[in-house]
Amino acid sequence: MLTIDALTHSYPGGHTAVDDLSLAVEAGELVTVVGPSGCGKSTLLRCIAGLQRPTGGRVLLNGDEIRDVPDSLAMVFQSYGRSLLPWLSVRDNVALVLRHRYGSRRERRAAALEALAEVGLADAAAKHPGQLSGGMQQRVAIARALAYGPKLLLMDEPFGSVDAQTREDLEDLLLALRARTPVTVVLVTHDIDESVYLGDRVVVLTGAPGRVLAELPVGLPADRDQIKTRQDPEFVRLRAEVGRLVREK
Amino acid sequence: MKALHPNALRLPLHLAARLWLALLLIGLWELTADAGPGSYFPPPSVIVRALHRVWFSGPASDFFLTEQARSDFPVSFGHLLSGWVLAAAAGIALGLLLGRSERAHDYLQPLLQLCRSVPPPALIPFFVVVFQLDTSMYVVTIAFGAVWPVLLNTLAGVRAVDPVKLDTARVYGMGRTAQLLRIVLPGAAPQIAAGLRIALGFGLILMVLSELVGTTSGIGARLVNAQRTFDIPSMWAGIALLGLTGWLLNAAFLLVENRLLRWHREN
Ligand SMILES: Nc1ncnc2c1ncn2[C@@H]1O[C@H](COP(=O)(O)OP(=O)(O)O)[C@@H](O)[C@H]1O
Ligand SMILES: [Mg+2]
Numbered sequence: 351m352l353t354i355d356a357l358t359h360s361y362p363g364g365h366t367a368v369d370d371l372s373l374a375v376e377a378g379e380l381v382t383v384v385g386p387s388g389c390g391k392s393t394l395l396r397c398i399a400g401l402q403r404p405t406g407g408r409v410l411l412n413g414d415e416i417r418d419v420p421d422s423l424a425m426v427f428q429s430y431g432r433s434l435l436p437w438l439s440v441r442d443n444v445a446l447v448l449r450h451r452y453g454s455r456r457e458r459r460a461a462a463l464e465a466l467a468e469v470g471l472a473d474a475a476a477k478h479p480g481q482l483s484g485g486m487q488q489r490v491a492i493a494r495a496l497a498y499g500p501k502l503l504l505m506d507e508p509f510g511s512v513d514a515q516t517r518e519d520l521e522d523l524l525l526a527l528r529a530r531t532p533v534t535v536v537l538v539t540h541d542i543d544e545s546v547y548l549g550d551r552v553v554v555l556t557g558a559p560g561r562v563l564a565e566l567p568v569g570l571p572a573d574r575d576q577i578k579t580r581q582d583p584e585f586v587r588l589r590a591e592v593g594r595l596v597r598e599k
Numbered sequence: 600m601k602a603l604h605p606n607a608l609r610l611p612l613h614l615a616a617r618l619w620l621a622l623l624l625i626g627l628w629e630l631t632a633d634a635g636p637g638s639y640f641p642p643p644s645v646i647v648r649a650l651h652r653v654w655f656s657g658p659a660s661d662f663f664l665t666e667q668a669r670s671d672f673p674v675s676f677g678h679l680l681s682g683w684v685l686a687a688a689a690g691i692a693l694g695l696l697l698g699r700s701e702r703a704h705d706y707l708q709p710l711l712q713l714c715r716s717v718p719p720p721a722l723i724p725f726f727v728v729v730f731q732l733d734t735s736m737y738v739v740t741i742a743f744g745a746v747w748p749v750l751l752n753t754l755a756g757v758r759a760v761d762p763v764k765l766d767t768a769r770v771y772g773m774g775r776t777a778q779l780l781r782i783v784l785p786g787a788a789p790q791i792a793a794g795l796r797i798a799l800g801f802g803l804i805l806m807v808l809s810e811l812v813g814t815t816s817g818i819g820a821r822l823v824n825a826q827r828t829f830d831i832p833s834m835w836a837g838i839a840l841l842g843l844t845g846w847l848l849n850a851a852f853l854l855v856e857n858r859l860l861r862w863h864r865e866n
Contacts, residue, residue: 401766425770432763437785437862446781447771480865498771 351377351412351534352398352502358406359393367393369559370407380528380535382545384596385555391538392428394560395504398536399425411502421450424500426508428538430491434479441466441475444494451499465497466490468523470516485512492520496527505537509544518576521548525574542596546570546588547579554595564595641832649832650839653821667821675817678734679806682741686798690746691791694753695779698787711750719744719801720808727812737809737817744805745798752794756787789863792856799852803845 352375360366367390375381385391397404400419409416411423427433434443444462445455452458466475469489479487488511495503505524509517521544528535539545545552549568556563569584579585625643632642641649657665664672697704697711723740730736760783768778784791810819822837857864 396766399770401769419769419772421772423770425767427763427767429763432761433767435764435782435785437788437860450772478862478865480862494771 351375351379352536353410354394354398354407355410356407357394357397357404357409359390359397359402359404360406366559368397368404369561371555371561372407373553373562373565375534375536377534378528378532380537380548380550381553382549382551383536383538383553383555384540384542384545384592385560386557386596387540389555389558390560391555392506395425395506395536395538398502399423399504420502422501423504424495424498424502425504426488426491426495426506428506428510430508431479431484431487433491434487436478436480439476439478440471440482440490443479443490444497447494447498461497462493465493468496469493469520485516488512489516489520492523499531500533503533503535505535507539508537509539509541517544522574522576524548529572542589542592543580545592546585547574547576552588552592554592563598566591637829637831639831641835645832646835646839649836653833653836654840671816671818671821675806675810675819678737678741678809678817679802681734681738682806683745683795683799683802685738685742686745686802687749687795689742690749690794690798691753694750694787694791695757695783697750698754698757699779699783715747715751719805723809723812726809732814737806740809741802741805745802748797748801749791749794752790752797753787756790757783759790760786789860792860796849796852796856799848800845803841803848807841 352373354371354373357368357371358366359368369390371390371394373381383391383394393402396402398409398416400409400416400423403417411420434440435446438446441459441462444465445458448458448461452461463472463475466472469492471486471489471493474482474486474490479490482490488508492505492508495505509520512520524535524537525548527533537548539548546568551568552566553562554564554566555561566588568588570579570582628640629642629644632638632640632645634642634645652665654665654668655663657663657668661669693707693711697707719740722743726736726740726743730739764782764786765778768782773781806817807819807822810817811823814820815824818837818841822834822841825831825833825837
């Protein structure tokens, strides 16, 4: 579905963030990308999203080169707080992106409330983003991306600033979502456990500039459980392996 | 008798704390001023009486406005409002264009810097020649002075709009127009509002200035007329009226601004 072919991106000033990175993602797959901070993970996602043209290489979505943001793509930004509009209520922040799906404002708002309820924010719908904690803002950004109904979902360290309990809930929410809809996910994280717990495949990047160091298929059953999966010998083995690779550089 | 709630005293006390110096000075002025006819500095009581006599001693059916007020206020405030609206429309539109288009910015910026350097009152003689003493002369004069704070604030506000929000809009399929209306305009709204409020003050200044030349109606014209006939209390009444107007306009605007941009204060 998604093919990244020798992607290279240098920022003006000559700093190369991603260097000759190739990767293929199958439809319906959930690929996690881990790497040290500053190795170009956000840059990679921005190039996939069509927000910036790579300075070298190509990104293909179903065979077509991505030149602008594809219709069926949603993204949870690393600076999730800044991606919300402070002048709209939380509900309207979500409803705003549903114009293509529902004709009437009432339907949009109802769908937005439903999405917020899924991330446990039904009570905060009328508040403005500035009145929420960082973790709650992050959940709004996630609810918005899910409500959008994307075929390809890009997530940039989406569970970075929530407490451990909420983090596990959101991880399981994501797994439940992809179990019932055919969404393809590329999720960037610097949390090694999370990369293994969520991924069908873990892609480990080298330190800056980023390129693929290793791809590890995750041989865990699709039906994952926060307690049991983390005790599975395969999980323990993979976590050690990814940890070793990330440190190796 | 019901006990006074402690909060009931807070507002008057607060006001008193802020106003005592002004009140003291006005009191001193009242006591020391020369109340005789022909005084250049009549006491406040004389000015207030003139203010009342010239503008506000009309019949209740006309909201206590005198005939004078009923003929001058619509003229002056009509000019001010039209000029300000024109400045707001032009300033916001140009500011959006320059803020969003690098090319337009590069081409127009030098020209605008040049125009901005001309003190607007210096153009009044020119506008009088072009428009005579037609309404358009006043409106254009006011608009030319008031457009700058709107334009510059809009430009700064648009350029400061968070790029993450624009990226978000793009990801979620918003076109350029939708981005402009739903992200850029509201994002720049606090700065635009500040510009519009400053423009109101500029507009008032230019309204008076333009009425000082050659016309016979409007508050500014009345002011000059009082000065020429040595009616010093009426002249001071005009000055006080304009001061009050400026203060009221600013307060009214702040009220609306605070309501509409409540999200901004809360962040
Ligand atoms: N807009 C930009 N302009 C210049 N350099 C940038 C820009 N964005 C990121 N970089 C640089 O590119 C490198 C990779 O950044 P990023 O993709 O954000 O890494 P990561 O998400 O893995 O932490 C960093 O060294 C960063 O400083
Ligand atoms: Mg990043």
